Amino acid sequence: MSQPSNELMIEARGVEKWYPNGFQALRGASLTVRRGEVVVIMGPSGSGKSTFIRTFNALEDFQKGSITVDGIVLSDDLRNIDAVRREVGMVFQQFNLFPHLSVLDNLTLAPVLVRKRPKAEVEQQAWALLERVGIAEQAGKFPGQLSGGQQQRVAIARALCMEPRILLFDEPTSALDPEMVREVLEVMQNLAADDITMVVVTHEVKFARHVAHRVVLMAEGEVVEEAEPEVFFTNPSHQRTRRFLDQIL
Amino acid sequence: MNSLLRRLRAELFATRTDTVLSLALITMLSLGAFGVLRWALTQAQWTVVKVNSTLFAVGRYPVEQQWRLWLLTALLVAASGATWGLLRAHPRPDRTGVLWPRNDRLAVGLLGLIALAVPWALELSLAIASRWWGLAVLLVLCRWLAGRFGPGLSPTGRRLAALVWPLLYLVGMVLISGGLGLVSVSPSEWGGLMLTLLASSFAILLCFPIGVLLALGRRSDLPLLRWGSVLYIEFIRGAPLITLLFLGQNILGFLLPGGLAPDRVWRAAWVLTFFAAAYLAEAVRSGLAAVPRGQLEAARSLGLSYPKALQHVVLPQALRVALPAMVGQFISLLQDTTLLSLIGLLELLGTARTVMANPAFLGRNGEVYLTLAVLFWGCCAALGLGSRALERRLDPHAVPSAT
Numbered sequence: 200m201s202q203p204s205n206e207l208m209i210e211a212r213g214v215e216k217w218y219p220n221g222f223q224a225l226r227g228a229s230l231t232v233r234r235g236e237v238v239v240i241m242g243p244s245g246s247g248k249s250t251f252i253r254t255f256n257a258l259e260d261f262q263k264g265s266i267t268v269d270g271i272v273l274s275d276d277l278r279n280i281d282a283v284r285r286e287v288g289m290v291f292q293q294f295n296l297f298p299h300l301s302v303l304d305n306l307t308l309a310p311v312l313v314r315k316r317p318k319a320e321v322e323q324q325a326w327a328l329l330e331r332v333g334i335a336e337q338a339g340k341f342p343g344q345l346s347g348g349q350q351q352r353v354a355i356a357r358a359l360c361m362e363p364r365i366l367l368f369d370e371p372t373s374a375l376d377p378e379m380v381r382e383v384l385e386v387m388q389n390l391a392a393d394d395i396t397m398v399v400v401t402h403e404v405k406f407a408r409h410v411a412h413r414v415v416l417m418a419e420g421e422v423v424e425e426a427e428p429e430v431f432f433t434n435p436s437h438q439r440t441r442r443f444l445d446q447i448l
Numbered sequence: 449m450n451s452l453l454r455r456l457r458a459e460l461f462a463t464r465t466d467t468v469l470s471l472a473l474i475t476m477l478s479l480g481a482f483g484v485l486r487w488a489l490t491q492a493q494w495t496v497v498k499v500n501s502t503l504f505a506v507g508r509y510p511v512e513q514q515w516r517l518w519l520l521t522a523l524l525v526a527a528s529g530a531t532w533g534l535l536r537a538h539p540r541p542d543r544t545g546v547l548w549p550r551n552d553r554l555a556v557g558l559l560g561l562i563a564l565a566v567p568w569a570l571e572l573s574l575a576i577a578s579r580w581w582g583l584a585v586l587l588v589l590c591r592w593l594a595g596r597f598g599p600g601l602s603p604t605g606r607r608l609a610a611l612v613w614p615l616l617y618l619v620g621m622v623l624i625s626g627g628l629g630l631v632s633v634s635p636s637e638w639g640g641l642m643l644t645l646l647a648s649s650f651a652i653l654l655c656f657p658i659g660v661l662l663a664l665g666r667r668s669d670l671p672l673l674r675w676g677s678v679l680y681i682e683f684i685r686g687a688p689l690i691t692l693l694f695l696g697q698n699i700l701g702f703l704l705p706g707g708l709a710p711d712r713v714w715r716a717a718w719v720l721t722f723f724a725a726a727y728l729a730e731a732v733r734s735g736l737a738a739v740p741r742g743q744l745e746a747a748r749s750l751g752l753s754y755p756k757a758l759q760h761v762v763l764p765q766a767l768r769v770a771l772p773a774m775v776g777q778f779i780s781l782l783q784d785t786t787l788l789s790l791i792g793l794l795e796l797l798g799t800a801r802t803v804m805a806n807p808a809f810l811g812r813n814g815e816v817y818l819t820l821a822v823l824f825w826g827c828c829a830a831l832g833l834g835s836r837a838l839e840r841r842l843d844p845h846a847v848p849s850a851t
């Protein structure tokens with residue numbers, strides 16, 4: 200496992216968010232992630248995990264607190280938001296592949312349109328990425344023709360094709376049949392061995408134990424516990440964490 | 449033949465109820481068809497259509513300028529043939545390209561038959577009939593050429609080839625109305641099928657972008673834009689087209705200073721456009737609603753700007769879903785052009801009414817209306833066929849896999 204450096208990639212301080220209907224989903228959540236680090240976020244349903252990581256690439260706005268991503272302060276400035284999104288990739292629970300584009304075009308769309316790179320060059324990179332996640336032979340197919348596990352691996356490759364410095368995962372295996380979970384987790388584990396920074400919302404305890412540098416527990420819109428995996432699972436310092444672990448282990 | 453019989457039997461006469469229903473329906477249909485045919489062949493007097501065929505086609509367009517319309521038709525036919533061939537030569541990357549599938553052979557046969565039968569039925573002069581044959585040959589020739597040499601075309605070349613259509617529309621405008629050295633023919637002399645097609649194609653082409661913008665406006669975060677779109681859509685949809693047409697004739701003249709007020713034909717075409725746009729917006733809106741939120745989020749998280757995400761991710765999917773509804777709108781738009789006759793324009797129905805008002809053709813209404821129905825049916829069938837082909841082409845799940 201590569202060791203994280205001291206450089207801060209994500210720094211969220213006291214983030215508070217209200218949804219338009221007045222519901223407060225985040226109540227002062229804070230988290231720092233260093234370069235190369237793999238952080239797993241766990242927590243009960245509705246605790247604000249998705250909301251929290253979606254603020255990191257400005258898919259959700261927030262009203263109080265501050266977030267800095269790769270040195271860029273997230274504010275209402277649209278240029279900052281675009282810059283952050285180029286640096287941060289995201290993998291969704293429902294894959295969200297573009298169904299009208301072939302697998303290869305799913306990968307090349309953004310690099311060509313956003314980074315303005317030549318199509319031929321991006322395609323070469325896309326082939327290499329598909330090779331890496333083990334589905335190069337499906338490049339010409341459409342997403343609807345792939346299994347869930349294959350689709351999620353394409354989604355990971357699509358995010359990687361933008362060469363992001365940070366990858367966010369929001370329950371990447373929750374929508375998958377059990378036998379497909381492993382193939383996706385393996386791909387993620389391989390990624391973690393690289394230099395890339397990862398924030399992963401997941402309930403996969405084995406992944407958290409063996410791959411994460413740090414595990415975080417969220418509850419009621421706050422970060423309650425933050426510890427190394429060993430400590431988190433065997434000797435957590437908060438009552439809330441123990442109760443949560445009792446439920447899932 | 450045997451398999452056809454077996455299929456008929458499986459589909460029509462599988463159970464006793466099926467058999468009874470099928471027999472009843474077949475009897476009724478053949479009685480109806482037989483009645484119409486008998487009337488058309490024995491009682492009807494088709495001179496009214498034969499004598500007035502030019503009137504039905506182009507209205508009172510000056511005879512000595514009609515070569516311009518023939519030229520335009522030839523250009524359109526050539527472009528259609530070439531497009532057809534190109535589409536066959538460039539199938540989706542994952543489908544094997546068959547240059548002459550069975551449906552295409554059937555279509556060519558049918559078109560050839562029409563080119564032979566119509567001049568004969570209308571007793572057209574040999575000079576005119578040979579033009580029909582020429583058009584049919586031109587179509588097949590262009591289709592063949594494009595199928596033969598199209599595959600050698602680079603992607604840029606193909607994109608340029610698509611530009612032929614907008615260009616052709618402009619050329620067509622000049623050919624019809626004059627200018628650039630051609631004698632000008634004022635819109636009041638346009639008529640018949642030509643005016644119907646002109647007004648409806650104008651409205652279809654322009655209502656599309658307006659409708660998409662309205663649909664997007666209706667979903668916008670900006671309250672002013674949203675309420676503006678809603679107000680517009682609901683106002684237009686709440687008023688009958690005929691009142692809007694009359695309103696357009698009267699108000700546009702008042703609103704614009706004399707020189708700028710467009711001609712009556714154009715006023716009507718614009719009213720049609722704005723009318724159709726409101727309905728199209730609703731079709732597009734249902735398409736937009738069918739695209740999951742996650743699509744926009746995925747596109748945005750990859751760094752695409754909002755317009756780019758719309759253009760490359762959301763709209764292609766939304767329009768694919770909305771396509772059948774949109775084509776339905778286009779078909780009713782085509783039929784709505786008959787209302788132009790009520791504001792005194794001589795499109796197909798208007799022409800028909802002037803013909804029937806002629807004492808020489810007293811009592812020949814059945815023949816005229818049947819002709820009109822067949823013409824409209826032909827246009828709508830073409831629209832429907834085109835949209836079905838487009839739908840198949842756009843559906844990523846309908847294609848066989850590459851491996």
Ligand SMILES: Nc1ncnc2c1ncn2[C@@H]1O[C@H](COP(=O)(O)OP(=O)(O)OP(=O)(O)O)[C@@H](O)[C@H]1O
Binds near residue numbers: 223242
């Ligand atoms: N668009 C929204 N409008 C209003 N409330 C919302 C919205 N989205 C989420 N919420 C609420 O905010 C809270 C946090 O939601 P969030 O999706 O972040 O939870 P989560 O921890 O990811 O849960 P899960 O494990 O079920 O995915 C929940 O109570 C949810 O009901």
Ligand SMILES: [Mg+2]
Binds near residue numbers: 248250
């Ligand atoms: Mg969630």
